Amino acid sequence: MLNDKEIIRFTVNGELQELLVASNQTLLEVLREQLYLTGTKEGCDDGSCGACTVLIGGKPMLACTVLVMDVCGKEVTTIEGLAQNGKLHPLQQSFVEQGAIQCGYCTPGLILSAKALIDENDKPTEEEIRQGIAGNICRCTGYHKIVAAIKSAAAIVVQAKEGK
């Protein structure tokens, strides 16, 4: 049956969740309406804007096109899971400092796409950054300061690694 309900377990931002969900629910719905993690946004509901980007096992995915049952046993990271102990992630810090945020609606999804990018490639070129965020629509900024913020954050992450 389409609306069959089941209890599933998966990790969100490091915390194990046990939820009763329906087979036709998307991850986006469940994150927002059952876990009240409203940082992940709905922009289009058809997978075309990137505002609902989350990380599943570290990979950027569109939560509006992922059925929640498919994340059973997996690790999901939302924007709320980025800051650690009250300290902003370098990407968040960089976005704020560079003025890469205007209305802020695309920001969570963008930051997570950027995180996936720099986790995999810590010295991205401008072209690689633009490709990496090509699935995230921003109507306000023209993307210029976003690209600058990602580049700057990548450099900070590298420095921090080398400093260790």
Added chain:
Amino acid sequence: MERFSVLGTRAVNPEDISKAMGTAQFTNDIMLPGTLTGKILRSPLAHARIKSINTSKAERLPGVKAVITAKDTLRVKYGISPATRDEYPLAVDKVRYIGDEIAAVAAIDEATACAALELIEVEYEELPAVFDPFEAMKDGAPLIHDQCPNNLSVDMETNYGDVNIGFQEAYYVREDRFKTEAIAHAMLEPYSVLAKYDPAGSLDIWMPNQSPFTKRRALMRTLGLPMEKIRVRKSFIGGAFGGRSELFSADVCAAILSQKTGKPVKITYTREENMVCTRQKHPFILTVKTGVKKDGTILAKEFHIIADGGAYQSTAYLAIPNRPSMYLGMMKVPNFRYVGKRVFTNKSVRGAMKGHGAQQILFADGLQLDMIAKELGLDPVDIRMKNAIEAGEIALNGNKIYSCGLKECLEKTAIAINWEDNEISQKGDNHIMRGKGIGYASMHCGINMGVRSGSSSILKMNEDGQVTVFTGLPDNGQGNHLMVAMVVAEVINIPLENISVVAADTELTPQDPGSYSMSGAFISAKAVKLAAEDARRQLLEIAADLLKANIDELELKNNQVYVKGSTESCIPIPKVAWAAMDGGKNVIGKGVWRPDIGANNKTLAYGAVAVRLEVDTNTGKVKIIKAIGAQDCGKAINLRTIEGQIEGSMGFGIGQVLTEQLQWHKGLMLNHGFVNYGIPTSLEMSQQIESIIVESLDPNGPFGAKEAAEAMGVAVIPAIASAIYDAIGVAIKELPITPDKILRALEKQGQGGGEK
């Protein structure tokens, strides 16, 4: 040159932190216990009379809590002015476009609400519909609004001097026809409204908006509730661009559904509803006729505009008649004629959108100017400089130009793009053709909105010297709240982090025109400045007493009050604030500002954009190599924010000129999603972008500030269109300039035809 401690810096926006963390609450993020999901039933027909509506089956569906139609409303029309109110929240007698609202339901969840919509039975009498403005204007065409013969929403003409004489005296005259398409705002946040009606008789309502006061007034009328019982509350707003300035049907429906059910009701539009059923930019068909002397001096200018307005009035009386003053505030022409018609068609409603008619007009104007320049052997920058107005001059319509950085913007962008460098401009290189273009624009700061034309602000100081400033100005992402905080910090010399801003809540904040009339800096921030100055005076009076000095001897610096010339005779502002409150003289500042914005007192902000681009003649694709935007914003308050506005506005325009258009089959919109609409991604932006800030201080703006940076979104369009003309030698007079149009133009040119 005045020195500032806070203005002109790159202060970080504290609101950005919550946005970066995902904790900023947009309307759809606000969760109230027991909230029901609302959905709206929309017309599948472009034009039809409603014969009957039967909601009984929907009402009986388990999980449905209320179903409403027009009979559950007061049947009061709304619109932005008394003369143009023509929309009902829910259709009373007929529907006028595919998407027009007919009924609404509230249910326990979205699936149930959608199922309920399917059960509402509507009997229609389909009427002949009309989709083309020329067809709609003909005698005998289907009449969309009974009181508007020939489906004319606006029919106006403005004349200064005599264009016929100007054309007769001109050395060269040309007339060209241009066409633009409907554009979607496509802001990321889908429209959402949360209404909570308290049975004691008051309404709390949240929605992304550009003026809570505009919404409140319209809700008062349509709901029949007293104004003080309606509270339009502040939430974060995910972009607006002019598309959130009016009342929408969902606002009224959510309120009435909440009244009926006793529960909060939230209606969130799908992306399709957002693109079809809110507002769009007007498509224009326009004819431009220009007569010039041999040296490029414009002697006569004539615009004929047909705007396809869609099914309702919306901002008709602003979109069309306001444009002449915008043009005449830039160009010194002795003879001018402007004929503007806005026509109803059975399509989505066209209203305010960034530029509001300016893009279409200046696209046509700029491209034609370049064609004239080419004919006369003149440089495009020179012909614009020759006719550009300057500060102190009086425009043809009598407007005094108080401040004008237009020439400076043109000069600076031309220099920054290396306009004179012909090596860069060289064409050829196999299948790549290169071109350069320059565009200009102006934008008026504030519009006459009757009782809502002015802004007021209140500032209260706590006992520790920290300040809260109350302003009715919303922030749609353009940094308005940081801007007003910086104005306060500059006036009272307290740290920025000691200032909090309470904004855009009809119960807490005083009246404000809103953020859709380019008045945030010019009017709202000025009211805040006046409130801060009032508070400063009160503070200094207390300090004078404490320091046993004359008030004229005092100055404020770094959160301290000093006796001028002394480093020891000083007192921290927090101590003064404490003493004030302790002595029963709490510091509370008030500022009220209503500039005289009649037709002859319009302050304008200006801008210019220069681009270099490449056209691939194999694919017709355009790659923008460099884009330079210079914005005259008067006194620049926050450099980072203004840069962001310049870049963002240019990006917004790039889509409109190269890829974006709403496509129709009769009244049905075909491309109502982001992908098939053509919204630019990070890959479509200019490779290099540069922002230049020009400060022509306006005597009427706070510290001389004007708006930023709507002029950029306008100027980038003629700049790109002109650059393509420069590259391929053919003027493409239709927006968007898509690859197929470029390839067709090149083909025609190769065959010896095509417009040169």
